[in-house]
Amino acid sequence: MESQKEHFDPLAECLAIIALSHHREFxxxxxxxxxxxxxxxxxxxVFARAAKKIGFSSKMANRQFEAINPNLLPAVLLLADKQCCVLNKLNLTDNTAEIIFPDLPNSSQVIPLTELTGRYAGQLIYCRPEFQFDKRAPIIRNLKERHWFWSVIKDNRRLYRDVVIAALVINLLAVAMPLxxxxxxxxxxxxxxxxxxxVLSVGILLALLADLALRLMRSWFVDLAASRAxxxxxxxxxxxxxxxxxINRPDSTGSFTSNVQSFESIRSFTGSLTVVTLVDLPFVLLFITIIALISxxxxIPIILGGAFIIxxxxxAQQKMKSLSEASMRASAMRNSTLVESISNIENVxxxxxxxHIQSxxxxxxxxxxxTGAKMRFLSATITNTSMFVQHAVSIVIMVVGVYLLIDGQMTxxxxxxxxxxxxxxxxxxxxxxxxxxxxxxxxxxxKSLDEIMTRPTENESKNNQISRPVxxxxxxxxxxNFKYPAAETLALSGVxxxxxxxxxxxxxGKNGSGKSTLERLILGLYDPESGAVLIDGIDSRQLNPTELRRNIGYVPQDISLFFGTLKENIITAHPQANDDEILKAAELAGILPFANKHPAGFNMQVGESGKLLSGGQRQSIAIARALIxxxxxxxxxxxxxxLDHSSEEVLKQKLAQYSVGKTMIIVTHRSSLLTLAERIIVIDAGKIVADGPKEMVLDALRQGRVGSAN
Known part of the structure; x- marks a missing residue:
């Protein structure tokens, strides 16, 4: 068996070296x-996101050697030409550094700082493990995982602090004009x-200029925080x-997409207007206090008017809530119709x-x-009522003020x-x-996104598994035994x-007998409800899904290509593939004849879902993608x-040569492909009804000695 080539990633290797120094493997x-x-x-x-997956916190910093904190070593030094190394120790007394290059992860070396200074870019990444609680530690609500949304807002708290300071000064300056x-x-x-x-005019002009500058700064800080978030x-x-x-996949892709896109509503609500309004709200008390000092x-009219607006x-909120939920459900349904009809436009x-679709x-x-019209009308009534009350309050203040002025109680x-x-x-x-x-x-x-973000992912709880790359x-x-979600019967039973x-x-096996389900369990797309799927004697639930699928060349029955070039679709699972690897896979899959004839060659566009190619060409690309x-x-x-008959014969010959020493499982209804197999397994209604040498099982099938599953 030909071993897989490991792609060299310097920064990932440095992360592995640091993790190993803290007795953690991944x-x-x-x-x-x-x-x-x-x-x-x-x-x-992206380093911080990778480190977070293994329970490490990291921070990029600009530091010269004399400013590096020795208590936070080892750290990753970023070198020129997109290279890096791990700094283990730093000795400023004799101007030396102990480093580990990712090319030789098991060997450290001490070099003079003068030699390293020429390559050091002035940036390093501190990386330290976070404390991990085990099962003995009691669960305390205050120590629960950070919320996916509010934790990001909290990370930008320094920017929002500057916004609050700017708002404080702006609202203090707002008193200047009335005074x-x-x-x-x-x-x-x-x-x-x-x-x-x-003197007063020059002073107020300076105050207005300061107000302008602070408003611009506040707007910039709010938008910067929003863009980062x-x-x-x-x-x-x-x-x-x-x-x-x-297993947690939603029933409707379009509806699910609509729910994901609803993030726009959250982003809009938490934008600059919301932040500025909430920051300005406490200063209502300041303005009321100043008015009270005047008279x-x-x-009284301000307090009554504000209370009426709130x-x-x-x-109106209860009605707005029901309308909002109904609108979101209907939007998800409409989006589902759109996605489904466009993806199946040929059948439509x-x-x-x-x-039917139009209806x-x-x-x-x-x-x-x-629903939207009702929501906009309710929103308009709130806005217009607020405006009316604001003007009414001003009128009442003028009326009351005139009487107080006549009475001599104010100027x-x-x-x-x-x-x-x-x-x-x-x-x-x-x-x-x-x-x-x-x-x-x-x-x-x-609420919709919270439900999505709480769903488990494949790599959760699998990051600390021992790596088995080959x-x-x-x-x-x-x-x-296995049953699909919402299904009433087992798809596999006692296999x-x-x-x-x-x-x-x-x-x-017949259609619906469970052949595709076997493939999905082998690929680790689903876990069995009971029993176990073992790969190399290891329960597949212990294996990292990415590593498992990298070892499997999968050709699905329904071919799905991505918008892009022929080359991009071949290297989907192996973006680092070189030209020799691409040509070898293309030759095995029978792609070269039509790729060589096209003016763009491997840069030819395949179209969305491969619609610019024939069914046979799409299948050839899928085979090349599996072999790359x-x-x-x-x-x-x-x-x-x-594939046509001649293309099938060529493929059979090449697969027979290529698959020597490799495990090969063929799901087929074509008897011609059985020449590639040594053994046949027959499945019916989710149960194995025959399993043995090819000739023996074929003979039993011809004589009708292989029955249906009871």
Missing amino acids: SKESILSGLPLINGCLTPS YVMNIYDRVVPNHATDTLW DVQLSSTIMEKVMGMKL WPLI FYALM KSFNAEN VWEKATIFISR QGGLIGAYMLSSRAIAPISQVAGLLSQYHNAATAM LKGDIEFRQV NFKIKAGEHVAIL NQPSILLLDEPSGA
């Missing part, structure tokens, strides 16, 4: 799975004090979706199903439109100042009422068989189903 396949790698390699910007006007009317005008006028949260959601177990009766907004047209779409659209300047401050006092309350109208959209979306190919099913490494086996990794196990489901 599977690199499991850690790198689902991360956005560049040319198959870990990057410094300026009050002093103009009360002191400057009666006394014709023009010098005082100029957006990147982190979007990455987290996508990683969760990609790592989700198939305390003027605060009361009305809360009254072939069977004249356009009318479902329009009914959902009408419902969403009506004309005081009345104008109180009027100006009243609008600043009531505005944050109106904005909070407006936010309440958007709250339920965000709350419904958060498997021989022994496969055994021991009394396996027992063993396939030795290097053995070639054909699996036969040099797998030890071949799992082929109708590998020649879309």
Whole structure:
């Protein structure tokens, strides 16, 4: 068996070295799975996410050698030319450093700092293990896992701290204009004090310039925090979706996609307007206090008006909640219709199903439109009522103020100042009422995403398993029972068989007999309900799914290609493949004839889902994709189903040569492919009804001695 070639990843190797120094081992396949790698390699910007998977915290820092904290070593030094090494010890007395290069992970060396300085880029990554609780530690609610959303917001707390400081100063400066006007009317005008006028005017102008600068800074900080959170949260959601177990897969792809996209509602609600409004709200008390100092009766209409706005907004919330949930459900249903109809557009047209699809779409659209109109009307009533109350409060203040002015209890300047401050006092309350109208959209979306984010992923609890990057190919099913979610009957019942490494086996059976289910259990896409699936004598639940599938060359019956080039689709499972590996896989799969004739060659576009190619060409690409990794196990489901007779014969000859020493399982209805098998397993209704040498089982099938499962 040809061994698989391990791709060299310097930064991942450095992480492995540091983990080993803390007596922790991990599977690199499991850690790198689902991360956005560049040319198959870990990057410094993604290092923290990889470290987090194995219970390490990390931080990138700009440090010269004299500023490096020796208590946080070992650390990763970033070198020139995208290289790196692990700094074990630093001795500034004799200017030496003990380092480990990822090329030689088991060997450390001491070199002069002068030699390292020329290559050191000035950046390093501190990486330390977090404390891990075991089963003896009691579970305390305050120590539960960080929430996927609020933890990211908390990580940006320094930016929000700056926003709060800026808001504090902005709201203090907001008092300047009313005080300026009050002093103009009360002191400057009666006394014709023009010098005082100029001093006050210059001062208020400086205050306004400071206010402008702080508002711009506040807006920048809020948007910066929002953009950082957006990147982190979007990455987290996508990683969760990609790592989700198939048993937790939703019934409707379109509906699930709609739920994931509802993150937009949360992002919109937690944007700049919300943060600024919540920060401004406490300063209502400041403005009311200043108005009370001018004349305390003027605060009564402000308090009553603000209370009425909040009361009305809360009254509308129950209706907004039910409308929001109904709108989200209908949007998920409509999105599901869209995804399903577009992905099956050929069948829709072939069977004249356009009318049905259009009818479902329009009914959902009408419902969403009506629900949206009701929500917008309720939101508008809150906004417009708030505006009306704000103006009404201003009028009441003017009326009451005039009487107080006539009574001699306040000055004309005081009345104008109180009027100006009243609008600043009531505005944050109106904005909070407006936010309440958007709250339920965000709350419904958060509830939906929380449900998604709590679903278990494949690599959870498997990060500390011993890595087994190369498997021989022994496969055994021991009394396996399996049932799909929501199914009423078992798909597999008491299945027992063993396939030795290097053995070639054909699996036969009727449609729905359980052949595809066997493949999915071998691939680790599902776990058995009882019994065990053993790979090389190891329960497959112990194996990292990424490592397991890397050792399996899988050709599914339903071929799915991705938008992109021919080459990109071949190297889907092995992005680091070189040209020789690509050409070898293409030659084995029969791709070279049509690739060589095309002007773009391997850069030819295959179209979405491979629609620019014929069925046979798509199948050839699927075969090449399965072979590119040099797998030890071949799992082929109708590998020649879309090929013509001559292409099938060529494929059989090449597979016969290529599969020597490899475990090969062929699921087929074609008797011509049985020449590749030494043994046949027959499955019916989820049970093994025949298993033995090929000729013996074929003879039993011809004579009708292989019955159906009871």
